[in-house]
Amino acid sequence: MAFQVKSPRWLLWAVLLLLVGMLLTVLVFLAAEYEEASDQAELDQDAAALASDIRSALLRNVQTLQSLHVTPLAPEAWTARASGVLSLHRELVRIEWRAAGRDGRILAQADTPYLRPVFGFMPRTQTQPEVRLACDNAQRLSGPAYSRSYFWPMREGTGMELIEMCLPLFQAGEPAGALVATYSLGGLLSELTNRDLLRNRGLAFNDADGTRLAVLSSLQGGRRNLRSVAVLDLPGHTLILQLEAQRRALGLFPNVLTAVVGALCLALLAVLALLGRDIRRRQRAEQDLAEALAFRKAMEDSLVTGLRARDMNGRITYVNPAFCQLVGRTSEELVGTGLPAPWWPPDLVDEYQQRQAVRLAGKTLPREGFESVFQRTDGTRVPVLIIEAPLIDAQGQQTGYMSAVLDLTEQRRVEDLNRASQERLQATARLATVGEMASLISHELNQPLAAIASYANGTLNMLSDDGAEPLPPADLRRVIERIAEQADRAGRVIKSVADFVRRRDQVREAVAPISLVSAIQPLLVLQAKKDGIRLQVAVDPALPAVQCDRTMIEQVLLNLARNGMQAMPPGDPPMDSGLRRLRIAAVSDADPAWVAFEVTDHGQGLSDEVRQHLGTPFFTTKAEGMGLGLSLCRTVIEQHGSGLSFEPVAPRGTCFRFRLPVAAVASGGQGSPIIAP
Ligand code: ADP
Numbered sequence: 283m284a285f286q287v288k289s290p291r292w293l294l295w296a297v298l299l300l301l302v303g304m305l306l307t308v309l310v311f312l313a314a315e316y317e318e319a320s321d322q323a324e325l326d327q328d329a330a331a332l333a334s335d336i337r338s339a340l341l342r343n344v345q346t347l348q349s350l351h352v353t354p355l356a357p358e359a360w361t362a363r364a365s366g367v368l369s370l371h372r373e374l375v376r377i378e379w380r381a382a383g384r385d386g387r388i389l390a391q392a393d394t395p396y397l398r399p400v401f402g403f404m405p406r407t408q409t410q411p412e413v414r415l416a417c418d419n420a421q422r423l424s425g426p427a428y429s430r431s432y433f434w435p436m437r438e439g440t441g442m443e444l445i446e447m448c449l450p451l452f453q454a455g456e457p458a459g460a461l462v463a464t465y466s467l468g469g470l471l472s473e474l475t476n477r478d479l480l481r482n483r484g485l486a487f488n489d490a491d492g493t494r495l496a497v498l499s500s501l502q503g504g505r506r507n508l509r510s511v512a513v514l515d516l517p518g519h520t521l522i523l524q525l526e527a528q529r530r531a532l533g534l535f536p537n538v539l540t541a542v543v544g545a546l547c548l549a550l551l552a553v554l555a556l557l558g559r560d561i562r563r564r565q566r567a568e569q570d571l572a573e574a575l576a577f578r579k580a581m582e583d584s585l586v587t588g589l590r591a592r593d594m595n596g597r598i599t600y601v602n603p604a605f606c607q608l609v610g611r612t613s614e615e616l617v618g619t620g621l622p623a624p625w626w627p628p629d630l631v632d633e634y635q636q637r638q639a640v641r642l643a644g645k646t647l648p649r650e651g652f653e654s655v656f657q658r659t660d661g662t663r664v665p666v667l668i669i670e671a672p673l674i675d676a677q678g679q680q681t682g683y684m685s686a687v688l689d690l691t692e693q694r695r696v697e698d699l700n701r702a703s704q705e706r707l708q709a710t711a712r713l714a715t716v717g718e719m720a721s722l723i724s725h726e727l728n729q730p731l732a733a734i735a736s737y738a739n740g741t742l743n744m745l746s747d748d749g750a751e752p753l754p755p756a757d758l759r760r761v762i763e764r765i766a767e768q769a770d771r772a773g774r775v776i777k778s779v780a781d782f783v784r785r786r787d788q789v790r791e792a793v794a795p796i797s798l799v800s801a802i803q804p805l806l807v808l809q810a811k812k813d814g815i816r817l818q819v820a821v822d823p824a825l826p827a828v829q830c831d832r833t834m835i836e837q838v839l840l841n842l843a844r845n846g847m848q849a850m851p852p853g854d855p856p857m858d859s860g861l862r863r864l865r866i867a868a869v870s871d872a873d874p875a876w877v878a879f880e881v882t883d884h885g886q887g888l889s890d891e892v893r894q895h896l897g898t899p900f901f902t903t904k905a906e907g908m909g910l911g912l913s914l915c916r917t918v919i920e921q922h923g924s925g926l927s928f929e930p931v932a933p934r935g936t937c938f939r940f941r942l943p944v945a946a947v948a949s950g951g952q953g954s955p956i957i958a959p
Pocket of ligand 1: 841845846849883885886887888892896897901902903904906907908909910911912913936
């Protein structure tokens with residue numbers, strides 16, 4: 283897969299490189315071609331110039347030679363002048379003055395002073411055919427004519443290529459012999475050409491068939507050299523002049539243009555490579571961004587928390603699926619909607635509008651959020667917790683608000699369940715307390731019942747005793763009053779138990795601290811009496827009422843007081859120690875918003891082990907204990923926004939302490955502090 287994705291790119295690069303390579307090659311080739319063509323043209327031009335130099339020099343020579351005969355001269359004088367001409371013209375090998383006629387007898391002659399006699403090795407007569415040919419042509423043309431060139435061997439195997447020029451002479455319009463000048467072709471090349479044009483070049487005379495006749499200079503390289511030929515068209519004969527130049531070495535960049543274009547191509551390639559790298563980086567960044575976005579979206583989609591973004595005008599700009607599910611609408615329906623929001627319950631719109639106005643007015647948003655109620659399309663209502671925060675963009679400007687919305691339905695259900703089970707537990711604990719106290723209650727009931735029975739029996743006895751005086755009505759009345767009193771006392775015991783067990787109202791109400799203590803006092807008195815413990819109740823009458831769930835707080839006080847009494851079993855502390863007392867007190871707290879309650883005993887105190895586990899449900903050191911008392915107390919106190927604390931007291935024992943909030947409308951305590959035995 284990766285290969286399939288990558289291969290086209292590499293292919294493109296390969297094609298690009300190939301094209302640039304081809305372009306460079308073609309450019310180099312064309313540049314080389316152009317250079318060669320211009321070299322060739324220059325060579326051709328120079329070859330033509332050299333040929334024309336030779337031609338005009340030969341013409342000048344003709345005039346010089348003609349000047350030998352401007353005035354008739356004796357042969358000796360002619361020879362002297364001819365020698366002068368020869369010393370000035372090294373290309374001339376020999377000048378002859380020949381008589382008119384077919385045989386062309388030599389009247390006078392002069393040889394070049396620069397060479398050993400050319401015609402010493404072989405007789406001059408050997409050249410007669412060439413001389414004749416030239417002179418015939420000259421005769422015919424009435425002007426200078428040239429023979430064909432020929433090789434003239436000399437001593438020691440050397441030789442040279444010569445050409446004859448015949449110039450017919452006239453005297454008074456009549457032919458008067460001829461001047462025959464012998465040129466060496468080598469001399470023509472060396473003497474009559476412009477040296478400047480010959481630097482690093484090869485110059486030679488060739489035959490029509492390409493045979494080399496005379497060479498002035500030659501070059502290495504043979505066939506690879508550039509060659510140009512110019513025709514030296516002489517009357518009677520045509521010579522071919524060949525100019526050679528070395529081909530320029532073909533460099534990678536033969537000229538500046540190619541080098542510049544090549545450099546530009548390379549720069550273009552580099553730019554393309556950089557661009558490619560940049561594009562790849564961008565692609566990678568885009569891919570990373572897409573992955574990050576996908577990850578974020580997946581995260582937002584899988585969140586169970588509803589997310590909602592609003593602009594500064596309260597219009598929805600974004601919602602996640604959890605939010606859509608929460609309000610039972612699609613994201614398309616929600617995005618773009620303003621206030622009032624479609625999920626606001628119709629009866630709460632005004633309240634929410636006000637709340638929204640306060641928030642949008644720029645008041646700081648509470649970090650812990652606020653609770654609200656949403657209404658779904660089907661009419662069901664959802665309790666939610668909304669945590670709102672300002673939405674800040676990359677420039678640091680606030681563009682709106684971001685909210686996390688938590689569905690509290692489940693939490694509320696669990697809370698209700700908890701509350702219900704707490705209540706059940708409380709009720710059970712109350713029943714259990716009563717169960718534990720059953721013997722005490724029966725003992726307490728026994729006394730009034732026994733008193734009733736004895737009063738009744740005594741009265742009956744008196745009534746059934748026939749001999750006895752009838753009971754005066756006043757006595758009878760007193761007896762029946764006692765019976766009624768005792769029945770009332772028994773009734774109060776029963777009622778206090780029934781009250782304690784039955785009272786189940788859950789409301790928080792303002793209760794005077796004293797009435798909390800009074801409610802449990804009858805039950806405590808029973809146990810205190812049995813164990814020989816003095817019960818002290820110290821409640822300041824000036825204390826304000828506290829806001830609490832009365833039944834639960836009574837239960838807490840009862841639990842703590844019973845624990846305290848149970849910590850002082852008979853004999854520990856001893857009766858005469860003065861420590862067998864339990865104190866229940868309500869005092870004003872350092873913080874006037876609270877009232878503190880304390881239950882102090884002088885029992886064995888809390889061991890380290892007990893201290894560690896105190897409040898853990900079902901932890902007990904008692905054989906018949908349930909270990910629920912303190913844990914219930916703690917829960918109840920915490921529900922009232924406070925905590926249960928304890929500390930040892932001197933000389934022995936423990937003090938349990940908790941606080942209750944003062945009710946908003948303060949009411950003084952009822953009654954005076956009660957000190958009960
Ligand atoms: P229970 O009374 O059923 O044992 P509690 O939760 O009320 O359950 O008490 C747990 C344990 O804490 C008791 O068993 C006892 O050992 C210890 N305890 C509670 N109150 C006192 C106290 N005032 N003095 C000493 N020990 C105490």
